[in-house]
Amino acid sequence: MSLTFYNIAIPPLVTGLSNLRAFLKKAEDHAKSNSIDPQEYLDARLYEDMGALTYQIYRLSDTARFIAVRCAGVEPVSMPDDQKTFEELYGRIDATIEYLEKVDAKAFEDQEGREVTLKFGKGLGAKFTAIEYLTKFGIPNFWFHVTTAYDILRSKGVPLGKMVKHDQACPISFR
Numbered sequence: 001m002s003l004t005f006y007n008i009a010i011p012p013l014v015t016g017l018s019n020l021r022a023f024l025k026k027a028e029d030h031a032k033s034n035s036i037d038p039q040e041y042l043d044a045r046l047y048e049d050m051g052a053l054t055y056q057i058y059r060l061s062d063t064a065r066f067i068a069v070r071c072a073g074v075e076p077v078s079m080p081d082d083q084k085t086f087e088e089l090y091g092r093i094d095a096t097i098e099y100l101e102k103v104d105a106k107a108f109e110d111q112e113g114r115e116v117t118l119k120f121g122k123g124l125g126a127k128f129t130a131i132e133y134l135t136k137f138g139i140p141n142f143w144f145h146v147t148t149a150y151d152i153l154r155s156k157g158v159p160l161g162k163m164v165k166h167d168q169a170c171p172i173s174f175r
Helices: 007-033 040-044 055-071 086-101 130-155
Strands: 115-121 124-129
Touching: 007 040, 007 055, 007 086, 007 130, 040 055, 040 086, 055 086, 055 130, 115 130, 124 130
Parallel strands: none
Antiparallel strands: 115 124
């Protein structure tokens, strides 16, 4: 596989989302086997002013989709932040993966210099080239929320370990 803008962007996102889904399933199973209300995990946060587990999943899903939109100019898809159960979160993750897998690698060709403008409200914002946005904002933001979701579950006692094993196979894909 040659190193392309697409290969830097999309496959790592799909892998991260697949791994996230696997450790959410492990958390759901842990809650059931230990008679813990699953809502305790879904509402958990690392600190009172940080977003709960569901919030982390909303943001990383949005970030993954926005990478495709902002870097390749593909059509956005809306996903309201209304998932409240593990099953609904799996659906959001699956829909995000499906969206990313439909992005044609050719849409990323020659888009590294594409202008990306972010607006943060109150007149604040930032301008990037697409490759700068991907490497300095999009990918770090995505992994921040994946890591925070993982950390929330670990803080609640979910035995995830360093490598998640789901159905006796590590979900990490190196294709």
